[in-house]
Amino acid sequence: MHAVTFQAPGEVALAEVAEPALRAPDDVVVRVDASGICGSDLHIYHGRVPVEVGFTIGHEFVGTVLEAGPEVERVEVGDRVLGTFHTACATCTPCIRGDYHRCAHGRTFGHGSKLGDLQGAQAEKLLVPRANLTLRRVPEGMSDDVALFAGDVMGTGYHAVAHAGVKAGDTVAVLGLGPVGLCAVQAARASGAAQVFAIDTVAERLAMAERFGATPLHLADDDPKRAIRAATGAGVDVTVDAVGDPGPLALAVSLTRDAGVVSGIGAYAGKGEVPLGLAWLKGLQLRLGLANVIAHVDRVLALMQAGILDPAPLVTHHMSLADAPEAYRVYDAREALKIVLKP
Ligand SMILES: [Zn+2]
Ligand SMILES: [Zn+2]
Incomplete structure (x- = not known):
């Protein structure tokens, strides 16, 4: 074969x-x-x-x-x-x-x-x-x-949101709008997030996130930190890093409110600088790691069958x-x- x-x-x-x-x-x-x-x-x-x-x-x-x-x-x-x-x-x-x-x-x-x-x-x-x-x-x-x-990309986007404990009414930021980030946008909306900020540099990906109900923010042109502060006051409840690099993780720490959650779903490798002092001061939870797709697959399939995730x-x-x-x-x-x- x-x-x-x-x-x-x-x-x-x-x-x-x-x-x-x-x-x-x-x-x-x-x-x-x-x-x-x-x-x-x-x-x-x-x-x-x-x-x-x-x-x-x-x-x-x-x-x-x-x-x-x-x-x-x-x-x-x-x-x-x-x-x-x-x-x-x-x-x-x-x-x-x-x-x-x-x-x-x-x-x-x-x-x-x-x-x-x-x-x-x-x-x-x-x-x-x-x-x-x-x-x-x-x-x-x-x-x-x-x-x-169901068994990979959507399961991973779903995991990033579920692992962070997103609740109805939360505000969520998603960094990086590749397929996993775009699925995380949908999963955040499906979990009841009141507002989802979707951050990237590629116009088509920002436009697709907007179609999925997010507020698109261009990483370089829109000053996401200022825009999110203006909209939320204290920062978002949850930030999903769907890139997997120290830079986005540092931005995630700065975008998240005190005692909020940063969910790192992108694959990190090696060492990098993260503002641990700020993360500690804010009392953030960091949730990292590979997605538990087997645990989520039935729920993800049900949400896709219902058209809530697409x-x-x-x-x-x-x-x-x-x-x-x-x-x-x-x-x-x-x-x-x-x-x-x-x-
Ligand atoms: Zn894969
Ligand atoms: Zn086993």
Whole structure:
């Protein structure tokens, strides 16, 4: 079968790879009907996250169950399903606690041997371990484009808001309007936020956030700090950093009111300067880390089915698996928000 494989930094290729086969009794083999290219795939594309040459990449998918092991109870052959971007064992201590994102045996699709040695979803077929936890049936009438957000990007935007404890009537700022930030804007509105300030430098992304009900603020031209002070007095209750760099985190600290919450959902790496003194003085809570998408996926699907969350406008491109090298070039050039690949 064909799959999108990592070849070298800046180079992916469609390659002929082995067909997946059931190994464990709770495995499923899925025919992939659609897969997404994600911001984290760019870390692999650039060689920042090392994967083996020839490894199949991709971790967002919607498909149809082709084969299921004897212990698979929640989905059946022929079901249309979507998956979360990683698996969890459901029995280790973090899983028992509900912290599936910290599973001691978690495996991430399409991220090489270091992250669980699980081949990726940008392929014609996919092996899905722990299928009772990893897969959900796609709700009736939901498109592939929408469903493939549930197990990663929308789940992550939702997590940023849920993890911060956003309540009805809160004010929220979202820094960085990539797909996760835009989903966080929707999730904040869905959680009852009275006003959401959406901050970025790209006009189209600001316009989309405005369509989703946010007040757009251009990072350089609009002086977000002054605008938010003018609108809220003391600062916002919650700031979501969907960028994942020390600069935005420092801005988040300054935009948030005393005893508010900063929710860092972008992937931070290494060290950086953050105004800890100001954060301490303000008594801020910092909530950081990877999203617990398995914990949120049913709620996210329900909200998407109800149309309260709707990622469809984020899909800017549909391309074929064979076009993956061009798709990665386009995505890397930031000419696309979400590219959906079809076999
Ligand atoms: Zn992703
Ligand atoms: Zn576990």
